[in-house]
Amino acid sequence: MPPSTERKDFEATRKMRAVMGKYFTELCQGPAEGKKTAWCTSVGPAELLRALGFNVYFPENHGAMLGATRMATDLIPLANARGFSPDICSYLTSDVGSYLKGESPIQKMNLPGPPKADVLVYNTNQCRDVKDWFQFFGREWNAPCLGIHTPRAIGELDGALVDYVAGQIEGLVEPLERIAGAKLDRGRLEQVVGLSRQCTLLWTAVLETAAHVPAPITFFDGTIQMGPAVVLRGQPDAVDYYNVLLTELNQRVEQGVAAVEGEKLRVYWEGMPIWGKLKDLSTQMLQLGIAVVASTYCNSWIFEDLDPADPFRSMARAYSSIFICRSEDRKEQYIAQMAARFRVDGIVYHDAKTCPNNSNNRYGMPQRLQAKLGKPYLVVNGDLNDLRLYSEEQTRTKIEAFAEQLAQG
Amino acid sequence: MDYFCGIDVGASAAKLVIIDRDGQTLAKATRRSGVDYAQAAQACLDEAVAAAGLARHEIAASLSTGYGRDNVPWAGGKMTEIACHGKGAYFHFPRKMTIIDIGAQDSKVIHLDGEGRRTSFQMNRKCAAGTGAFLEEIAYRLDLPLAALNGLAERSTKEVSLGSFCTVFAATEILGKIRAGEKVEDIVKGAFRSVVKRIFEMDTVDGPLVLTGGVIAYNPILAALVASSFGQEVLVPPDPQHIGALGAALFARQNAEKGR
16 A cells, blocks of 8 residues: 555644734734834844743744745745845745735735834844845834844854853843833743743754654654744743643654654755745655654754843853854764764755755765765755745655665665 | 566657566667657557567566656556666666766766665756757757757867856857857857766766766767766767666566566
8 A cells, every 4th residue: 555645733733723823913913902013033032022022023934934835936026126136035035025015924814914013133143134134124114123143153152152142132132122112121031031941842852752763743744833933932832832742742652653654764854944845845755755854944943052040141052052053063063963863864955045054065064974974865956935946856856766765775 | 478668758758668588678669758748658668569579468567767757657666767777877887887867858977886776866956057958959049950969069170168057148158159250060069068067067976987868879979078077987888868768677677576
């Protein structure tokens, strides 16, 4: 009998939809209720913004929604025509296009769409594009655009670097207090950082269940399940949700339930998701018996360094230790550790045309890691959002050929 | 006696090979893939079965490969063209090698170890440069029949270099060469050289280079150009266009033997 190509959804997903629906409803209704909105990069100082009482909106999450709904490819040209090159971040270009056209996937929830920002707060730990992105909207709305400039290619994360970034986060307090119209309550900040840490620990435990053979969850599930860890960290809702999901996953492990029926091969996904093709890729992997058991991407929202007792320095440490802003050798070490822990047979690198910072195949890493680990690799050319840069046929053949190669043993 | 069939439905042409139990080719067929892959495959099968003087039921097993591998209803199995070119090339040259398959829409570099196991492969990025499609575009720009390119390039006496990655930019570059009074044969050879350059950038190579695919079949000048660019021994199997189909037939035979 051919293997099932239906992804096994989780019972918990219904609860996640409710939690995410509540988040978007509160976000969109906020301005009418006098709540201020802060736009925040996905790995920005969300805890500080929440502690100051802002509703926090994450445009990168919106970018992913534009990709997953395949609205992005039609919207990107609008931004291209405004001078934003097709070669830069397609989250940026699709989000700007969405704004220019007044179309958003949030409207499918019967909500008006992303709320205007009262302030935009970025962190360049990921890339420079987030700053350019936020500055566009800052100019559009004459809204203040503040930021943290994190060094990149960080090797050892030493005290001086943590002090430097922590100083920048503390420097945001005074201007943010003015915009919020409220003083920062230190106790509240500690509480939010504590909740974020709880969320991180639970999200880590969720992803770690995939170390079991067979894996009860895959990367494709993770890209859906990570929503609360991205937009609701620092809130009790995220903690509650991951407790429920983790319980279900532990049950799957106990019962030997495989996310990929008849799991034959285990693979690591490095790089961005191809949002508009997740379903197709997931189906192909299911057909081939490949479980994508771990990824750099889903692990990017793990902030183990957060410490309520030392909120500013621990936020600085947590947000400066993420994979994307680390040195090449640190990245290599990280992938090697993940490959061993999750017992993968091979590594797939997504070379995302518009995301050089999250494409780690471009400086010889696949070849170096293959020599070191003896694990074959595959490079898939594509993009996070711009499907004009994706070849369906070529990718299908490459993945099938990779499965053939891995099956040789 | 049992016979085995491999069908390679590529972007441009469908190729079919019938072999016997010893792997010897009895018959082969080639058709344009066109817009109906199933029909092209069927026409190839009918032609080759007739040419071999076989009855259809004497084909014990068949396997499909190529872009249209899912569109061959009578194939008992499928493998990618990467696997099949490896299998076919190893049949002719049983040793460690690097295969360069230049097809109509894509090019592949495939590494096999001494036992014929694939150790890695690369495909061209989503771009026509380094493929047959590039040569088609150049032929169109120069208003030449595709089949004339090889003969022209062999008459070339001068290196005319095309530097662009992009097929469209290379075509524009050619307009400049025409304006500068370069000879057509030198421009055509430059176009072949450009195909080799794009492949050279794809991967490192190890062992003798084995060239397969339709482009080398119709443009043997590429073998000399590949040899000079890579500085490696170049081998061309008999009938390089049908190597993928041969590999598919060999896999069909292997699967049938396993199933016994």
